[in-house]
Amino acid sequence: MTHSDSSIACESARLAAQLARRKAILRNTLLATRNGLSPNQRRDATEAIGRQLRDCSADVVATFWPIRGEPDLRATWQELARRGVTLALPLVTSTDAPLTFVAWTPGQPMTRDQFGVAIPADPVRNVTPDLILIPCLGVNAQRVRLGYGGGLYDRTLAAMPAAATLGIAFDCARVEFDAEPHDIPLQAVITESGRY
Structure with missing residues (x-):
């Protein structure tokens, strides 16, 4: 490695850090x-997001179990299930692999995974979602999502390029940040203010 190559590598590492x-x-x-939202703000925003999801026309929808103050859309999931939509929840099979999606019915017995997230206690079958609803801690104007830093959804989106993606966030998640080369923009994002 030349001195120039070494300098470039050091600068790249410094910028990445x-x-x-x-x-x-x-x-x-x-x-x-997000945690500072009042109970009324959280309720109203979640209801507004849920109303926008009720017209979902996909056959198999990957949902999420709310953690760390994410919108709690379980009532919307129940409504979609009553309409005959197959719901799925993500499973972490390895922290360096894409997510796996398993069929899930509201009311089904649940357990917790290694991260403390609720998952079906007895997953019956893997499914391939037509639509993946993805919780966003942050999202920029280019619809690039900021998650918790584990890269699980990044790997999943790279492995499932045909799946439709819809970010779910409160308005307070809209923020500007630089995308990285591995980031895959979501097709759309829904907040309480609408879809963009």
């Missing part, structure tokens, strides 16, 4: 802002 620090600070700020 700076970006990681900025994203960590942004994640903490976004979590604090």
Whole structure:
């Protein structure tokens, strides 16, 4: 390796470390802002998001179990299931692999995975979703999602390019940040203010 190559590698590593620090600070700020929503704000925003999802026309929809103050759309999931939509929840099979989606019915017995997230206690079958609803801690104007930093959805979207993607977030998640080369923009995002 030449001195020039070494300098470039060091500069790249320094910039990557700076970006990681900025994203960590942004994640903490976004979590604090989301957790600071009042119960009434949270309820009203969640109901507005749920109303927009009720017209969902996909046959198999990958949903999410709310964690860390995410919109709690379980009532919407029940309504979709009553209409005959097959619902799925994500499973983490490995922290460096894409998510697996398993069929799920509201009311089904649940357990917790290694991260404390609720999952079906007895997953019956894997499914391939037509639509993946993805919770966003942050999302920028280019519809690039900021998650918790594990890269699970990034790997999943790269492995499932045909699936439709819809980010779910409160308005307070809309923020500007730089995308990284591995980031895949969502097709659309829904907040309480509408779809963009």
